[in-house]
Amino acid sequence: MDATNHRPRQQVSCDACPLRKRQEFRDFSEDELAFMRRFKRGELTIDKGAAILQEGAHTPHLYTVLSGWAFRYKMMRDGRRQIVNYAMPGDMIGLQGSLMGEMQHSVEALSPMTLCVFERAELFGLFTRSPELAYDVTWIASREECMLDENLLTVGRRTAQEKIAYLVVFLWSRSVACGLTGRNVVDITLTQQHVADTLGLSLVHTNKMIRKLAERKLLTWSDGGCRILDLERLRRLAQWDDAIPAKRPFL
Amino acid sequence: MDATNHRPRQQVSCDACPLRKRQEFRDFSEDELAFMRRFKRGELTIDKGAAILQEGAHTPHLYTVLSGWAFRYKMMRDGRRQIVNYAMPGDMIGLQGSLMGEMQHSVEALSPMTLCVFERAELFGLFTRSPELAYDVTWIASREECMLDENLLTVGRRTAQEKIAYLVVFLWSRSVACGLTGRNVVDITLTQQHVADTLGLSLVHTNKMIRKLAERKLLTWSDGGCRILDLERLRRLAQWDDAIPAKRPFL
């Protein structure tokens, strides 16, 4: 698709970054672009279901999602799993590990993905050479924190049905925020087990509550995913407060 | 206590910062110290129970806790409350608001506090002038994220008794990590309502489970706070995985 053919697995240059084009993301100055070109180590293609990072590991890398979806989770020794958040285009993966040493959570792909790869060791260099980009990294970390706060409110205080409503609106809203179509469809292939593990519910109960929301004509579950029937009522049910900024930085 | 007497409410200079002396926190270079002296706007004294920040507000300030404790929480319209984390000496308050514009959570003091005050508008200046300090800010944000992940696991997947055990060990561990005595005492005056709102439990059930842990001789609840009787068993019950770094940056 690009001009340069003969190289195997040719990666997109930062100049042609598919994310930058999207109106949801901010533009880069020429300097920033130049820096990113050097900072970028390569691209990684991941299969659906593959493990991207493992709790306890020390990776030398740091990623930004170029396409696809993943989920971030923690496990207890006896197998209980808690999904803490999802990663979508424009999100960073592994920042925590870069800063704190060891990964405290695992990440797994929910779809085929392509990631932009950076060198963890060079992160400090980014702070040295581009305060703007450093500020963006912090902004991104701060946004993550914001989402986690809300997830915590959901898991701790919403009822099962509200939880599901919240999650659906959350995922839809985020997919819109990174420029994906999402006209009332949450195009993520999610298992009800994923929903359960995100919301702190059992699989069976999750299924029953999804069924109830379907009866109420708020959504449909089909093809291993969720279709929104009545966004407005879902929002109200979840007491959704929109708080998503317009233009956002990335990487 | 300081040499300079006649000024009302004389604040401590960064050179004599009470946190810096503690071995738990990292040292500053002379440059960093110089920068902080200029960055610091003043000190704020807060009463127990006072609101430090309100959800939805736009404050021009950013804080670091010098002494005392606070909790960070979100509320739903119908009054349900979720405490998402606690702030202790060395923690920043309001970073999220600084980066994202509007506060997405509120903060309330659990004890008398003194805060170090910075100008939100100058945060970017910090990134420009000191990459090291900027990196520290990001590190701190990242650590917060790490705690939130674990809290999410707790609220979502631990049972009521495990939750309480977790919270007690968590608070104790954090109080140790910022250099407070905490020899088996969690010196935070917490209400059982706070515990309930942190863990996503009802007040009544929280009380009953605390009682049960007391019967099992794991802890005592007295004087509006918690005393640890058997740290090791609490850890095991909570499946606590220690993951707290030794030397940490602040502010």
Next chain:
DNA sequence: CGGGAAATTGACATTAATCAAACTTAGTGG
């Protein structure tokens, strides 16, 4: 000593978890 906040308790209601099974779907190999 009085009053209010916090803690505690018992009875009861409800939500959600667990267990066990059946069903559906998509993919696979014959």
Next chain:
DNA sequence: CCACTAAGTTTGATTAATGTCAATTTCCCG
């Protein structure tokens, strides 16, 4: 094209965990 399988979904029955309600008690604090 048809078993056959595996993963995911759905259901009903039952149990366990947690929430709600309504007092009551304890403990501070002025």
